[in-house]
Amino acid sequence: MSGGLVSTGGSNGARANEMRANIVIVGAGPAGLGMARVLADLGVPDVRIVERERIGASFRAWPKDMRFISPSFPSNAFGLTDLNAISFDSSPAFALRSEHPSGSEYATYLEGAADAFGLTVNSGVDVHGLEPDGDDLMLHTSDGPIYASFVIWAAGQFQYPSDGDIAGADLGVHSSLTHRWSDHPGEDVIVIGGYESGVDAAIGLAAAGKSVTLLSRSANWNVDSADPSVALSPYTRQRLSAALQNNSIELTSDADVLGLERIGEKIRVLTSTGHSFTTSSPPILATGFTGSTTLIAEWFAFDGQGSPRLTLEDESTELPGLFLVGPEVKHEQHLFCFIYKFRQRFAVVAQAIAGRMGLDTTGLQVYRMNNMLLDDVSCCDGDCVC
Ligand SMILES: Cc1cc2nc3c(=O)[nH]c(=O)nc-3n(C[C@H](O)[C@H](O)[C@H](O)COP(=O)(O)OP(=O)(O)OC[C@H]3O[C@@H](n4cnc5c(N)ncnc54)[C@H](O)[C@@H]3O)c2cc1C
Known part of the structure; x- marks a missing residue:
């Protein structure tokens, strides 16, 4: 049975080794590699990591000007693991000498971590889908x-960039696809979307000497919350505040963009309130991302906000044996979308799988001691008093 004890007999045993593993991890980013490290610490045998490109591919594709918003600091020795580390014994700040690494720097850290942890990644294997097959799960991949x-x-x-269902979105450019802000054509640029990506784009464009109008449904820059999944991070606020002093960014809230249309040489941006904005430069769509679970959506139930429904062990409620790690994990209203959040669930998944395989999980104590095992999802409601 999928998700049950691992069997090497029967039909499973007949499969060639290269076609079968106890556990397949899809993706060699921080989530896949961090997860593999925990399984290695527990001595779980026959774990295979498959990756469509190479280790840290998403980070290598980041726009060149983009930096981590969550800061890195070599604080591990005092029990406070670097916020961007995938394990309690590694630190991007230490490895990279950088507090806000670029994407390519962070990919270098990931490569070093995989090497140090002895993790082998099968690169160039693209997973197209999966389905149950007898006692197993079968992955459809470019390698068979x-x-x-x-x-x-x-x-x-x-x-998986999303265009936010904006009509005529092909007249704009998604924020993740712009190589450098200085390369973006035109002097007056409209940015659609006022969360981290939109504000980051506005700051980058302004720094490149452009005049920016940022359109957002709500004034996120005024939201106060101790959770950076809800409010702008301090790093972004601080840079926005400096950029606003130059008057190169105009912030517009209550601007729910419905569509883009071409009017001669110009592009018109229409909002639900009937206001329109005109520009000769392709608007930047900072309209977020669709999670990769859409590739295997038939094996998840989704909540009203489009998040996959998970058990308390981060297993699909629809398909036993299928687990999710990374930024799409959500419990109650808590989004585990930053590395320092989702890394605390690796040990929960490892405990579930190793437990079902009959393996000793006492090795996870060190994860709990290092705040890397968060199994109480009612944890995170606290706010800060100052
Ligand atoms: C613009 C942006 C900025 C962010 N900034 C921060 C930040 O500052 N701090 C922070 O903590 N978090 C940040 N995040 C959150 C971010 O999602 C995570 O930090 C991180 O990228 C998630 O790690 P991951 O391993 O789940 O995904 P990824 O890093 O995307 O890794 C997934 C890997 O899977 C591979 N892959 C994908 N599909 C397949 C397939 N079908 N078959 C095989 N391989 C596949 C990819 O090639 C990739 O290597 C940011 C996110 C975005 C979108």
Whole structure:
């Protein structure tokens, strides 16, 4: 049975080794590699990581000007793991000498971590889908079928830009697809979307000497919350505040953009209130990302906000044996969308799988001691008093 004890007999035993593993992890970003490290610490045998490109591919595709908003600091020795580390014994700040690494720097950290942890990644294997097959889960891949007792989906979100269902969106450019802000054509640029990506784009464009109008449904820049999944991060606020002093960014809230249309040489941006904005430069769509679970959506139930429904062990409620790690994990209203959040669920998944395989999980104590095992999802409601 999928998700049950691993069997090497019967039809599973007849499968060639290259076609079968106990566990297949899809994706070699921070989630896939961090997860693999925990399984390695527990001595779980026969874990295979498959990756469509190479380690850290999403980070290598980041716009060159983009930096981590969550800061790195080599604080591990005092029990406070670097916020962007995938394990309690590594630190991007230490490895990269950088507090806000670029995407390519972070990919270098990931490569070093995989090397240090002895993780082998099967690169160039694209997973197209999966389905149950007897006692196994069968992955459809560019290398043919791969069978596993457990699949851990760690395929991220960055590679799946969303256009926010804006009509005429092809007249704009998604924020993740702009190489450098200075390369963007035109002097007056409209940015659609006022969360982290939109504000980051506005700051980058302004720094490149452009005049920016940022259109947002709500004034996120005024939202106060101790949770950076809800409010702008301090790093972004601080840079926005400096950019606003130059008057190169105009912030417009209550601007729910419905569509883009071409009027001669110009592009008109229409909002639900009937206002319109005209520009001769392709608007930047900072309209977010669709999670990679859309590739295997038939094996998840989704809540009203489009998040996959998970058990308390981060297993699909629809398909036993299929686990999710990474930024799409959500419990109650808590989004585990930053590395320092979702890394705390790796040990929960490892505990579930290793437990079902009859393996000793006492090795996870060190994860709990290092705040890397968060199994109480009612944890995160606290706000800050100052
Ligand atoms: C613009 C942006 C900025 C962000 N900034 C921060 C930040 O500052 N701090 C922070 O903590 N978090 C940040 N995040 C959250 C971010 O999602 C995570 O930090 C991180 O990228 C998620 O790691 P991951 O391993 O789940 O996904 P990824 O890093 O995307 O890794 C997924 C891997 O899976 C591979 N893959 C995808 N599909 C398949 C497939 N079908 N078959 C095989 N392989 C596949 C990809 O090639 C990729 O290597 C940001 C996210 C975005 C979108």
